[in-house]
Amino acid sequence: MGQAIPGTLLLASRNPHKLREFSRLLAPAGIEVIPLPDGIELPPEIGDTFEANARPKARAAADATGMVAIADDSGIEAEALDGRPGVRSARYAGLDATDQENLEKLRAEAPAGSRLRYVCELAYAPPGAPGAERMFRGCCHGRMAPAPRGSRGFGYDPVFMPDGDWGGRTMAQLDDAEKDGISHRGRAVAELLAWLAPDG
Numbered sequence: 001m002g003q004a005i006p007g008t009l010l011l012a013s014r015n016p017h018k019l020r021e022f023s024r025l026l027a028p029a030g031i032e033v034i035p036l037p038d039g040i041e042l043p044p045e046i047g048d049t050f051e052a053n054a055r056p057k058a059r060a061a062a063d064a065t066g067m068v069a070i071a072d073d074s075g076i077e078a079e080a081l082d083g084r085p086g087v088r089s090a091r092y093a094g095l096d097a098t099d100q101e102n103l104e105k106l107r108a109e110a111p112a113g114s115r116l117r118y119v120c121e122l123a124y125a126p127p128g129a130p131g132a133e134r135m136f137r138g139c140c141h142g143r144m145a146p147a148p149r150g151s152r153g154f155g156y157d158p159v160f161m162p163d164g165d166w167g168g169r170t171m172a173q174l175d176d177a178e179k180d181g182i183s184h185r186g187r188a189v190a191e192l193l194a195w196l197a198p199d200g
Contacts, residue, residue, distance in 0.1 A: 005196045008032045012042055012061035012071035017154040022070070025180055025189040029197075033070075040064045045073065050087055050121035055133050058125035065127070070192075072122045074184060076156045078106065078144070079115035086119075089156070099155055103148065107159060112146040116160055120184035122192060134195065138187030145170050153179065 011022055011033050023033040036042070042060050045053040050073040057071035075089030085092035085106065093101040110116070118140040125133045141163045148158035150172025157171035162182055171179060180186040 005029055005031060005193075006068045008034060008067065010034055010036065010061055010065055010067040010069040012036055012057040012069050018072070021185055022072075022189070024176060025186055026193075029193055036061055037065065042071075045087070045090075047073075048087060050075065050119055051123070051135055053087060054121045054123040055125075055135065058123035058133060059130065062125040062127040063130075067127060069125050069127075070122060071125075072120050072185065072188065074118065074120040076106070076160070077117045077119060078110040079117075080110045084109075103156055103159060106156060107144075107148075110144050112144050114144045116142050116144055116156075118142070118156075118160065118184040120188040122185070122188040124192060134192075136188045136191035136195070138184040138189070138191065140182055140184045140187065142171075149173055152176075 007030065009026065009031055011019055013019065014035050019033065019035050026033055040061065043056040047053040053073035054071045058069045061069035061071060073087065075086050077083045077086050085102070089102065091097055091102075093105040120138045122136040122138070123133050124136070142161050145159045145161045149170045150158050152174065153172040160171045161168060162171060164182065166174065166178075171183070
């Protein structure tokens with residue numbers, strides 16, 4: 001059973017790409033998303049699952065601010081690489097790797113046309129209630145493009161061709177509405193909203 005939809009959610013991240021995407025996804029429900037304030041430290045992402053990284057970030061942000069917080073850990077899994085890079089997606093080419101460096105490493109290792117999966121684990125944490133976190137999962141299946149295409153999105157989007165009738169376009173070539181309807185984050189947010197307002 002869900003609960004009242006909050007007017008504001010704190011995103012346990014300062015990543016501007018994630019802030020824009022979550023703001024866009026949650027705006028239709030009347031939810032404003034604000035970034036993590038400066039000076040608040042989050043736990044390091046040392047878990048071996050997406051959930052193990054997302055849950056403590058949401059809990060730390062909620063307790064530090066007294067606000068309901070959300071945090072996600074997301075990544076891409078390549079079937080040809082036994083699920084790598086997975087939880088290491090943001091640092092696949094090294095701790096300080098850029099999106100471009102990570103993308104090029106994946107392209108060098110996973111062949112064109114091979115299966116890919118985007119995964120998002122989204123944690124929802126009310127303040128002052130350890131153990132009350134809720135997890136919501138979203139996945140998007142696709143395959144590796146023969147070459148990067150498109151300038152929208154971020155991360156691995158230029159080489160991710162989602163399953164479905166998208167004319168061979170990559171995630172980086174879809175418009176916001178198209179991407180939000182099928183993306184891993186879009187699906188995780190849909191699960192969250194269905195829990196918050198189960199009766200629509």
